[in-house]
Amino acid sequence: MTTILFNKPHGVLSQFTDARSPIARATLSDFIDLPGVYPAGRLDRDSEGLLLLTDDGRLQARIADPAFKLAKTYLVQVEGLPDEAVLNQLRGGVMLADGPTRPAEVALIDDPGLWPRDPPIRVRASIPDRWLKLTIREGRNRQVRRMTAAVGHPTLRLVRWSVGDWTLADLAPGRWRPA
Template identity: 55%
Template sequence: MNLNKPVIILLNKPFGVLSQFTSDSTQKNLSDLIPIKNFYPAGRLDKDSEGLLILTNQGKIQSRISHPKYKLRKTYWVQVEGIIDQEAMALLSKGVKLKDGLTKPAQVKKILAPNVWERFPPIRERKHIPTSWIELSISEGKNRQVRRMTAHVGFPTLRLIRSAIGPYSLSSSKLKPGEWKKVHYEFPH
């Protein structure tokens, strides 16, 4: 690796792992996956969410990835309860009013189920209620925002996978859950 370019770590965070290196309990955390010191998450994924997490050892990079003023898009594959309709997607694309304010407009489209790993434990399934998938991109990061947005429009999130952060994606990195790799950091313009 070129020593002049900053390095980041791309991680495919599994379901049930905390986005931190320590915890007060027996809960799995990043120290169970990454044996490297002095790297910290640039943003978070809650314990129940999966997918791409970027770690860095430089505060400036952490800010450029996670701070909303840089408008770095985060893209998610979201499995929702029910067959999502155009009305709900239109509301998401305009922004929805949550308790902590109006969300910025999202980019949203219906997708086929992505080719991803099985989740353990699997999502809850209801015999007579189908599910559907959307791809949702946002440029802000309110607490549990995607889950609250889909619930607000009547389609609760059952599974949430962050597929991309700016130019970095699970598709291009080919990381399986729990896998990570170092890459050169290129700030997107």
């Protein structure tokens, strides 16, 4: 069984090919030359961070299937300064167009000092931003972004830091290592 951890850079698709776009976009094949492994779950093109790849179908299902409630932790830079009431909304679950989310674990954190993003996030001098550490146990399409927007604090930068016990610690963007 092969399982690897990959630090997906911003702008990279969570797949090995991109037949849909007439414009060449970066894919996993630009970074990983290891036959037989496939992503266990997805990260949007504009999100960064931990992506697990494996050749084990059972493990892939356990990671990707929300029924297993595997914790996924994100470092989220949001627009504005969320207060305790906003954090409590996230902790209690947020109503989205496709129904309520499960409760999340969330805390304000200091700037985590991550690698620079290319391209950089938009910065507006008149609007402050803040970092959150947010853990969910489901994985709907663009869920974290939709959750922060629903409570009035749109996501500026989203980095998945961990999935279960696997973490990004000391793994540079565009790099991978065995799990």
